[in-house]
Amino acid sequence: MGADESDLSLVRRVQRGDKGAFDALVLKYQHKLVKLVMRYVRNPAEAEDIAQEAFIKAYRALPQFRGDSAFYTWLYRIAINTAKNAVVSRDRSPIEYNVDRNSDESYEMQGRMKDSETPEGLVLTDEIRSIVNAAIDGLPEDLRTAIVLRELEGLSYEEIAAAMDCPVGTVRSRIFRAREAIDRRLREVFEGGLGRAEELG
Amino acid sequence: MKEELDSQLSAMFDDELPAGECELLARRLSRDEQLKARWGRYAVIGAAIRAERGVRLNARVASRVSVVMRAEPALAAGGVSRPGGARWLRPLAGAALAAGVAAVSILVLRAQAPQGTAIVVAPPVAVNTPRAAAPAARAASAAMSGAPGYVVPPVQRGAGAAVPAAELANYVVAHSMYSPPMTRGTLLSSFITSESGGAGAATPVSIEVLTDPPGDAPSHPQ
Numbered sequence: 135m136g137a138d139e140s141d142l143s144l145v146r147r148v149q150r151g152d153k154g155a156f157d158a159l160v161l162k163y164q165h166k167l168v169k170l171v172m173r174y175v176r177n178p179a180e181a182e183d184i185a186q187e188a189f190i191k192a193y194r195a196l197p198q199f200r201g202d203s204a205f206y207t208w209l210y211r212i213a214i215n216t217a218k219n220a221v222v223s224r225d226r227s228p229i230e231y232n233v234d235r236n237s238d239e240s241y242e243m244q245g246r247m248k249d250s251e252t253p254e255g256l257v258l259t260d261e262i263r264s265i266v267n268a269a270i271d272g273l274p275e276d277l278r279t280a281i282v283l284r285e286l287e288g289l290s291y292e293e294i295a296a297a298m299d300c301p302v303g304t305v306r307s308r309i310f311r312a313r314e315a316i317d318r319r320l321r322e323v324f325e326g327g328l329g330r331a332e333e334l335g
Numbered sequence: 336m337k338e339e340l341d342s343q344l345s346a347m348f349d350d351e352l353p354a355g356e357c358e359l360l361a362r363r364l365s366r367d368e369q370l371k372a373r374w375g376r377y378a379v380i381g382a383a384i385r386a387e388r389g390v391r392l393n394a395r396v397a398s399r400v401s402v403v404m405r406a407e408p409a410l411a412a413g414g415v416s417r418p419g420g421a422r423w424l425r426p427l428a429g430a431a432l433a434a435g436v437a438a439v440s441i442l443v444l445r446a447q448a449p450q451g452t453a454i455v456v457a458p459p460v461a462v463n464t465p466r467a468a469a470p471a472a473r474a475a476s477a478a479m480s481g482a483p484g485y486v487v488p489p490v491q492r493g494a495g496a497a498v499p500a501a502e503l504a505n506y507v508v509a510h511s512m513y514s515p516p517m518t519r520g521t522l523l524s525s526f527i528t529s530e531s532g533g534a535g536a537a538t539p540v541s542i543e544v545l546t547d548p549p550g551d552a553p554s555h556p557q
């Protein structure tokens with residue numbers, strides 16, 4: 135198994151004309167990209183717009199991607215450039231709201247107004263977080279450690295195996311079982327309880 | 336079987352699946368909506384564990400991108416095109432073509448020229464005149480209504496033009512004014528040498544002007 139091999143296999147499919155494979159790349163990286171763009175813009179909705187634009191640019195530029203760097207590194211650069219350009223063009227565009235932009239108070243208020251446009255989104259995010267956290271708390275110790283080391287610390291399976299003193303295959307199994315347990319809780323709540331499954335991902 | 340597939344998906348999500356299995360699973364992932372939804376939830380779980388500040392876990396980026404993607408053309412089948420390589424090859428191909436045409440013209444004119452006459456061969460390449468064109472070329476380009484920016488010097492066909500010595504000397508002097516200093520000196524001195532060495536002799540001078548520096552060179556003085 136090589137570094138970035140899973141992304142590369144999806145990238146190659148997209149390059150051969152399989153648009154469905156690009157969905158998988160977007161699903162995998164949308165949160166990371168939004169988080170990255172949030173360094174440049176404060177508003178989550180604007181960050182999502184920029185992330186969307188970055189993904190479309192990446193798709194169009196994908197024929198030039200040769201795999202010299204990891205796909206995410208390449209995507210990361212596109213997102214940063216898109217975010218910088220968005221900030222520059224926003225600063226140049228005429229002010230559309232009737233408030234004094236130089237005033238800290240009004241600028242802050244503008245941010246709050248934009249955030250309040252999507253209260254449902256914020257509530258849903260909190261709900262998802264609490265479900266995931268509750269599901270993690272309910273996991274057996276070995277599964278919880280494995281998934282946390284992977285997702286929070288970003289360790290490879292080999293590193294986790296060394297840390298937990300077990301074979302790599304066991305790590306793979308533990309992480310999978312942890313994900314399945316959490317995913318089951320998510321599906322129960324969103325498909326059965328709230329019916330918002332389509333909003334996930 | 337299903338569990339094995341999901342286990343592979345989890346490993347692929349972490350970039351821990353062998354390459355061969357990745358290829359097969361990528362193919363399935365791109366077509367199986369249920370598998371894709373699960374893949375998306377794995378991403379949500381990761382983002383929730385990391386508690387990424389400001390990131391909405393119900394982000395609709397993927398669904399919005401998917402809508403835009405419907406209007407996008409699929410990328411060319413057959414893999415990656417290399418426009419970067421083609422870009423730098425294009426001028427080389429053009430130059431090679433021009434050089435080939437020039438070489439063929441010279442060979443043809445040489446073959447047709449009678450022995451002992453001076454031949455002045457103008458390269459049959461387009462010369463961009465506006466930057467540093469000779470007055471004659473500028474006049475010629477002004478006279479041409481069709482393509483004012485470019486002049487293709489007419490090539491004298493049939494027997495090579497027999498140029499009298501005085502006219503030839505005028506030509507070399509006029510031409511040397513538009514040559515780079517290094518070439519100018521060489522051209523004039525070699526002409527003077529050949530003229531003085533051959534004074535009184537009946538040997539005609541043969542000069543072949545093969546190429547002019549593109550852009551900076553005047554078109555062939557008429």
